[in-house]
Amino acid sequence: MDITIQPHPIGGTVQVPPSKSLSHRALICAALADGKSVLDHLLVSEDIVATCSVLEAFGAKIEKLNEDGSKLKMIGCGRPSADHVTLDCHESGSTVRFLMPLAALDAAEVTLTGRGRLPKRPLEPYRPIFDASQINWQTAGDDALPLTLSGALKPGDYTMPGDVSSQFISGLLFALPLLNGPSTLRITTALESRPYVDLTLGVLKYYGITIDVSEDGRFYAIPGGQHYKPADFSVEGDYSQAAFWFAFGVNGRAVRCEHLPKTSLQGDAAIIPLIRQMGGQIDWQDGAWVAKPSARHGIDMDVSQCPDLMPILAVLAATAEGRSRILGAGRLRLKESDRLSAMADLLTRLGVRVEEAPDGMTIWGAGQLKGGEIDAVNDHRIAMAAAAASECCSDPLTIHGAEAVRKSYPDFWQDFRQNGGQTA
Numbered sequence: 001m002d003i004t005i006q007p008h009p010i011g012g013t014v015q016v017p018p019s020k021s022l023s024h025r026a027l028i029c030a031a032l033a034d035g036k037s038v039l040d041h042l043l044v045s046e047d048i049v050a051t052c053s054v055l056e057a058f059g060a061k062i063e064k065l066n067e068d069g070s071k072l073k074m075i076g077c078g079r080p081s082a083d084h085v086t087l088d089c090h091e092s093g094s095t096v097r098f099l100m101p102l103a104a105l106d107a108a109e110v111t112l113t114g115r116g117r118l119p120k121r122p123l124e125p126y127r128p129i130f131d132a133s134q135i136n137w138q139t140a141g142d143d144a145l146p147l148t149l150s151g152a153l154k155p156g157d158y159t160m161p162g163d164v165s166s167q168f169i170s171g172l173l174f175a176l177p178l179l180n181g182p183s184t185l186r187i188t189t190a191l192e193s194r195p196y197v198d199l200t201l202g203v204l205k206y207y208g209i210t211i212d213v214s215e216d217g218r219f220y221a222i223p224g225g226q227h228y229k230p231a232d233f234s235v236e237g238d239y240s241q242a243a244f245w246f247a248f249g250v251n252g253r254a255v256r257c258e259h260l261p262k263t264s265l266q267g268d269a270a271i272i273p274l275i276r277q278m279g280g281q282i283d284w285q286d287g288a289w290v291a292k293p294s295a296r297h298g299i300d301m302d303v304s305q306c307p308d309l310m311p312i313l314a315v316l317a318a319t320a321e322g323r324s325r326i327l328g329a330g331r332l333r334l335k336e337s338d339r340l341s342a343m344a345d346l347l348t349r350l351g352v353r354v355e356e357a358p359d360g361m362t363i364w365g366a367g368q369l370k371g372g373e374i375d376a377v378n379d380h381r382i383a384m385a386a387a388a389a390s391e392c393c394s395d396p397l398t399i400h401g402a403e404a405v406r407k408s409y410p411d412f413w414q415d416f417r418q419n420g421g422q423t424a
Ligand SMILES: O=C(O)C1=C[C@@H](OP(=O)(O)O)[C@@H](O)[C@H](O)C1
Pocket: 020, 021, 022, 094, 164, 165, 166, 167, 170, 192, 193, 196, 197, 307, 308, 331
């Protein structure tokens, strides 16, 4: 789907969609509990559909309690039991990494498949752990999806790099407590995207799972024989998605983002101090964050703990005065697209001077951007960052592949239009 945007200031009030990360976690924990949990204000998007379909293949039962499925009753299955099934993880890195250890919990044979770029995104950090459990790991020879696993995950003392994806750590934290003995997990590098592991620990605790973690987040002691306890859960708004609206607000007219808590375990809440550090105005007003039109200057930003913010931070840098540097972004090349090269290409096409590096980029603020055509490269965050950039374009901007937003924010273009976006 192509969308052509006539540049126009964006402003108004937005109901921020539910957190994708928390929606995945609440669904998984409720599915592993032995009993009924009511989950409310869940995100409804392609990635969440993927997680729900795998959880149902594990034996969980899902009953929608409203039309779009944002409220549902989960009848948990306790321990997953999936044998000789194919688990379609769509394009969701969270789904495949969170659920792979659970799929290998018992001596089952399961095949995991993926779509788009998912088969190319790393899975090998799990390989030594699965090999240690004598789990048979069968692919077409490139460690990628489709992947067939058979065998049973065993308790043990495991190690894992912390600079590929935090999702591998979360995946082990979901599964290891269910084993019949204790395990430990030691992170062998710096831990990046650590807030996501903290998010996992928080939801696990809410569902009755206890894990001891060291101060630096690089050592986990996981008692076995634990049971998830059913619990109702209501999902808070998504700071990763709110970030796009904050950019609209500081570059256009004021934007009020509702359904966000003032503080959150979500790592992308870092967008607020980052915008303020640039000189942008964002205030907590009557129970919501309000981003207001405000000039900004360039800054240096380390995104190693908040990688999903990189696309919108690149746009905020391009529309600020002076130079900005984005650092700690090497892992952005491993997402739904190579986001570093995608954003360097997008901004260059819009007339911005960008210097790309292996793990980041330098951006010279251009104030006003040119119009033109860009490709969302099948990446929801690139599509939404392009929309944010369009607000500062002198001419219309056409986005090819704008439908990519359905992965995490299916109503994005509707919300965009409702807040002043002019699209053809
Ligand atoms: O655990 C999660 O919910 C996520 C972790 C992050 O991945 P990495 O840990 O690979 O950075 C992030 O990019 C992704 O959108 C969601």
